Amino acid sequence: MSLLRVDNLSVSFHTRNGSHQAVKDVSFTVKPREITAIIGESGSGKSVSCYAMLGLVPSPPGRIDSGTALFEGADLLALSERELRAIRGRDIAMIFQDPMTCLNPFMTIGQQLIEPLQLHKGLSKKEAKERAIELLDEVGIRSPADTFDSYPHEFSGGMRQRVMIAMALINEPKLLIADEPTTALDVTIQAQILRLIADLQKNRDIGVLFISHDLAVVADIANQIIVMEQGVMVEQGSPDAIFNHAQHPYTQKLLAAIPSGQREAARVDPDPLIKVSGLKTWFYPSNAKDPVKAVDDVSLEINRGEVLGLVGESGSGKSTLGRSLLRLAPITGGSVTFDGTDVTALEGSALKEFRRRMQMIFQDPFASLNPRMTVYDTLAEPLLLHKICDRKNLDATIATLMDDVGLARAFIRKYPHEFSGGQRQRIAIGRALATKPEFIVADEPVSALDVTIQAQILELLASLGREHGLTMLFVSHDMAVIRQIADRVMVMYQGKLVEQGTAQAVFENPQQAYTQALLASIPGAATASAT
Amino acid sequence: MLRFMLIRILQALPVIFVVITATFFLVRSAPGGPFDQEKVVIPEVKKALEAQYKLDLPLHEQYFAYLSDLAQGDLGPSFKYPGRSVNEILFSGLPVTAELGLYALLIALCIGVSAGVFASLRPNTAQDYVPMSLAMIGICMPSFLLGPLLVLVFGIWLDWLPITGWGDIPGDKILPSITLGSAYAAYIARLSRAGMLEILSQDYIRTARAKGLPEWQVVTRHALRGGLIPVIAFLGPAFAGLLAGSFVVETIFQIPGLGRFYVQAAFNRDYTMILGTTVFLSTLIVFFNLVSDITAAWLNPRLRAQFKGGSQ
Structure with a gap:
């Protein structure tokens, strides 16, 4: 039984300068309680596929040409904007690449955190605040009650990404879409955030769709890996299959490009x-x-x-x-x-x-x-x-x-x-x-x-x-x-x-x-x- | 914060000083004087008049005498309205002009912000082009053309609204306020459209949509605050401009405001009146600029934190 099942999704962009097919006939499934990773370089259509399902691709110029995306029996692509809104932020939540720009700089962390609760669950401000503080604590923000009224600029990139994660999880979604959540972060912070996402996924039994350009990043956490190139899905399989028995030349190229090995030892005289x-x-x-x-x-x-x-x-x-x-x-x-x-x-x-x-x-x-x-x-x-x-x-x-x-x-x-x-x-x-x-x-x-x-x-x-x-x-x-x-x-x-x-x-x-x-x-x- | 304000006020003083000095010497270098008239004045009388208003002194002494009076807040006697001081005249006209300016500003804000935000929601469609074309017309249309047009349509053809006066007949404040405010409404519309377009393309707007917020809440809760900062920064200069630029409208609609005194003073070579009005208006412009700068900065949490740091 799959949580999300995407079939033959095609998305294109139409501008004055011509048309461009961003996603071509992509099909994949996301199972509950698993992390599914989509890997691809910039322009491979990996983010567009996910945004399209949630109606977040601006249209025009974007257009969904074909496909279905079944989420708990309902086709996301056939829903009205109103029905889709009820799912966004409640059953499917997202975190984005750049935590520096994804939080509203004019609103406090608290105001932004309680918004989904008030919107979808109709909680009062006081109840929502209690819940938000609990969750801030869970994602590892120190003294969450005090930070509730802080503005985003008072946090580091890693801390902001934690806030973003708290905001995504606050309504107990069934599916979390994480779009390059660690790309803008330092390596040690990246490792922390990856661990946090993996832990939260296990504790809460949610499905995660993890988008990244970096095979190495998802190697340790994904249950299933999908590789995309120029809008087309070229390969999918378990991490073991992808890393050790990659079939498609593009996947092999990606693997070869992971920096590895080392230079010959120094041949230099100390001069x-x-x-x-x-x-x-x-x-x-x-x-x-x-x-x-x-x-x-x-x-x-x-x-x-x-x-x-x-x-x-x-x-x-x-x-x-x-x-x-x-x-x-x-x-x-x-x-x-x-x-x-x-x-x-x-x-x-x-x-x-x-x-x-x-x-x-x-x-x-x-x-x-x-x-x-x-x-x-x-x-x-x-x-x-x-x-x-x-x-x-x-x-x-x-x-x-x-x-x-x-x-x-x-x-x-x-x-x-x-x-x-x-x-x-x-x-x-x-x-x-x-x-x-x-x-x-x-x-x-x-x-x-x-x-x-x-x-x-x-x-x-x-x-x-x-x-x-x-x-x-x-x-x-x-x-x-x-x-x-x-x-x-x-x-x-x-x-x-x-x-x-x-x-x-x-x-x-x-x-x-x-x-x-x-x-x-x-x-x-x-x-x-x-x- | 206090330090920031203090620095800005100190920066403003030389500006005002230069304005005073330039105006003082410019009006005196213009040909003619306050007591040169078609009617020949007896030389003795003219001399006595000039002595009374210190016009017989050398120019630099007049200048320093004026400055020392000004330092005590005295703008001097009017040359043309014997027995009345410039201070008195200014403060009799100011309430009317200020009220007119305020109404015009409110109209400009209501129309401008809603048109700009409306246009920004669907850029490069009819919903954008129509209000923005109207705004362009509004900016290009001078008030001496718009005023009489409005009078013709609403005052004479339709006979809905009175066409002159201020506070005499109900409704007589509507046409002048619209005439004065329309150009600013157009400008505010363009500013708010540009500001909103910039904010609506930010990543955090996508975050807000991903939360499932309805579009109107995305706009009102997440976009407006940042999108309208340019408008708020513009309000200060706009209000000062409304006060200083109201004389055309005051003349068209026969309104007893500040603007008319200003223009008449220039024709009459009423030196103290010209100087007094100029000093007063330039001080207002500096003051309102300061207020809107501070407000705009205050709305930005990051700058606000810097201010707090600076005042410690």
Whole structure:
């Protein structure tokens, strides 16, 4: 007996720019008391299928072309808006990807929590409040009675996601749809939230439909996995079947893209290109007495030709450290020496020359490329600014750069919005390489990308590093990615370095409790070690 | 919070000072003076008049004398209405103008917000295009055209409403308030449409729908508060603008408000009257801007927390 049974669901979008079939003939079932996971990359139609069932796809432009979705005997797709509303939030509840934007910033947590109770159960404000406080306690919010009147901005991302979960569960739904509920969270928080969802599911006997782009995330919790590609369901089966006996090439590709394995052990002689001693970067917010110590007394060395992985959660100061090395963030104290020169106090043309030799790749290629410049302009700017080549050789140099980062030369006159995320990151890498730098800070360069693209970009970075003899500081929150690319690893926590060593040493024999916690929270660790 | 307000008030003082100084020298640099008339005045009389109003002093001394009077809250005597001070005239006209402005603002709010919200619910359909086209017409239509049109239709053809006066006949306040408020209604409609469209595309609106809330509750409970913040920020400047811009409407409908004195003062070279009105209105504009900024910030919980932090 299934809780939800979807048959031949097709959804398309019709806009002035043409039609687009987002979901094609998708059929699946969700059993009660089980977690069913839908896996796919962005644009695979995994979220659209779920929103369509609940009438949450805006129409126009969205249109449900065919299909049925039987939930407890009623076809959700045939219900009127009024009947559907009675089910939404009562029998089927949802949690969403980004807890930072999914709670109303103008209403207190309490007001938002009791809304479904008042709406569907007709509870009085007082009864609803008692129930809400109980549930806040259950999802692990400390002193729930006091936080009842707080606003969302007073909570961290993980705490907001807990509030979202409480809000979804408050009416004891039979089916919970979780749309990428941990994607926007740090790894340790992600592990906590995953455990919370799994526990709540067991205690309450509900069915869960878990949408994710990350196979590893669902490996430990799902009973059934459905893989979608470009609107089509390509494979479904138990986690064991998917992980060990994947049939469809796309599933195999997804599996291969899960960052795994490690680099060959360091082949580098200790010849430090960069020496950092006692580096401090403090910020002074206007309304706080104490400075924010983003980077606090950090000393490290990066050897020539080495990839140093820097791991930490958001707020640990890892990005600020990377920026400080390039003098993109203010340096409060300490020194940074690059190839024997103290760059802490460089100004003017000396700083410009130094900037040529050090480049940065940013996390979000959507935001860090100027939308009004073509690829050609973006790549030409640093070349001309630093007089790497003259105008005569410009076209040839740019064409070589495009080849290097694996972009077709035909794209040269296109603007950033015409590219996919992975291609954009290739442009950003090309821009960083243009000045023939010796040192690159890569700040979360793959965390905004889909897994298969992520694997390609990591490979590109590694091979470019070898070819050009680059020294790299690779900043990431993702231990698995770091393991794949780094020779040595440093772990940062609250502005301080807590552990460093060769990649092998840190991963296989972590000394600090924090590092151990980070490693334990890598999703899919249990499944991966079992196979 | 207090610190924020104090800083804003301190910032406003130089603005008002510059307004006073510029106005003072500009009106005096215009050709003609308060006592140059077609009727020839005997030179001795003119001299005596000028002495009485300190017009015989060098310009900079006049300026400093005016500033010191102003510091004590005295806007000086009117040149054209002998025996009456500018303060007196201002405060006799102000209640009427303020009442007119308030009604106009209320009308603008009611029409503007409902039209804007209505349009935002179904963007790029007839439900959006019709009210927004009307709003565009409303913005483009000057009050000296709309006023007489309304008078013609509702006052003369239909004979429903009185066409002049203020508070004399029941209903005589309706047409002037609509005439004055319509442009602002149109502007508010556009602001609230844009604000609502932005909020309705937010993720938390999807959350609200996922809870099963009916659409009207999604709009009233979840979207309005954020969507109308731009409107609230606009209300301050709007009210000040209504007060300062009411003279056309006051002239059309024969209303004894502030605006008429202002315009007549300019024709009459009534230096103190022009200056007094300008200073008074610019102070009001600064004040209402401050009030609406604070209100808009207060409605945003995140900014509110910052204010609380700042006042400690």
